Amino acid sequence: MVKYYGYAVANEWFYQRAVELGHPRPTTYDDSIDTIILASRDVRTETGVYTYTKFRQVKTLKGKLFWCIAFAATDPWEGLPTSAPPEERYKPLKEALQREGPPRWFRAP
Numbered sequence: 001m002v003k004y005y006g007y008a009v010a011n012e013w014f015y016q017r018a019v020e021l022g023h024p025r026p027t028t029y030d031d032s033i034d035t036i037i038l039a040s041r042d043v044r045t046e047t048g049v050y051t052y053t054k055f056r057q058v059k060t061l062k063g064k065l066f067w068c069i070a071f072a073a074t075d076p077w078e079g080l081p082t083s084a085p086p087e088e089r090y091k092p093l094k095e096a097l098q099r100e101g102p103p104r105w106f107r108a109p
Contacts, residue, residue: 002108004056005084006070007097014039014067036067044069047092054080058106068106069093 011032015025017039026032037055044050049069058068071090073080090103 002075003105004058004068004070005072005105006068006103008066008068043096047096049093059109
């Protein structure tokens with residue numbers, strides 16, 4: 001089972017980000033996915049982490065699904081490091097997401 005080290009982000013955060021960028025709230029499932037991808041790409045680009053992160057779906061221990069901006073993975077085929085990065089690599093994203101602590105490990109669904 002693959003695990004990802006990153007920040008789990010709720011769909012609603014991405015919807016709000018897209019609205020702030022001038023896009024309408026999604027009304028269909030396809031619109032929802034497009035909006036989430038657009039907002040993810042925007043925040044990753046703006047914070048400078050786009051080139052060394054992946055965008056993956058993860059599951060919490062309670063079984064809830066989230067999108068994850070991942071900095072590392074346990075599977076080297078993911079093209080990410082297999083260990084946690086230093087703080088300077090994730091700090092800009094942490095600040096944009098208004099998070100207190102470092103990223104965490106999450107299971108793939």
